[in-house]
Amino acid sequence: MSTVKLTVNGKAVAVDVEDRTLLVHLLRDHLNLTGTHVGCDTSQCGACVVHIDGKAVKSCTMLAGQADGASVTTIEGIAKGDELHPMQAAFRDNHGLQCGYCTPGMIMSAIDIVHRHGGQLDEATVRHELEGNICRCTGYHNIVKAVLDAAGRMKVSQAAE
Numbered sequence: 001m002s003t004v005k006l007t008v009n010g011k012a013v014a015v016d017v018e019d020r021t022l023l024v025h026l027l028r029d030h031l032n033l034t035g036t037h038v039g040c041d042t043s044q045c046g047a048c049v050v051h052i053d054g055k056a057v058k059s060c061t062m063l064a065g066q067a068d069g070a071s072v073t074t075i076e077g078i079a080k081g082d083e084l085h086p087m088q089a090a091f092r093d094n095h096g097l098q099c100g101y102c103t104p105g106m107i108m109s110a111i112d113i114v115h116r117h118g119g120q121l122d123e124a125t126v127r128h129e130l131e132g133n134i135c136r137c138t139g140y141h142n143i144v145k146a147v148l149d150a151a152g153r154m155k156v157s158q159a160a161e
């Protein structure tokens, strides 16, 4: 057992976990943050993507102990009160989700993609960048539309801050 100290969605937490515990299980089983999902056991699906110090990471492929000292953001941490993050709003408005199981990971990946590419995003880039996130419902088309839409919204909301 080890104590892992990390900041999750802006809150400092200390959790005692077995050394083999994966970050995704720390989040889901110990912190009850069950938006982050597990869709595979081979690091392919991306349903488990969270941000570690602002970067998208598959939390099923990282030990909880490796996140010691890090700042973790999950899907539960991106809305501001009742106000959705622009990426969440764009997924809703463009019908970028059906069952919703891939959506938390998809949204966390998509936010990182927009941060890295800024206003330079085009459809081919979004499709390429999202290759680490699998969706069985949407056929991806509306997800791509949502990400491109959100890229514009995020620029506007950042400019307003």
Ligand code: FES
Residues within 6 Å of the ligand: 037, 038, 039, 040, 041, 042, 043, 044, 045, 046, 047, 048, 049, 058, 059, 060, 061
């Ligand atoms: S659960 Fe599938 S990549 Fe993490």
Ligand code: FES
Residues within 6 Å of the ligand: 096, 097, 098, 099, 100, 101, 102, 103, 134, 135, 136, 137, 138
């Ligand atoms: S919305 Fe169902 S897997 Fe993507």
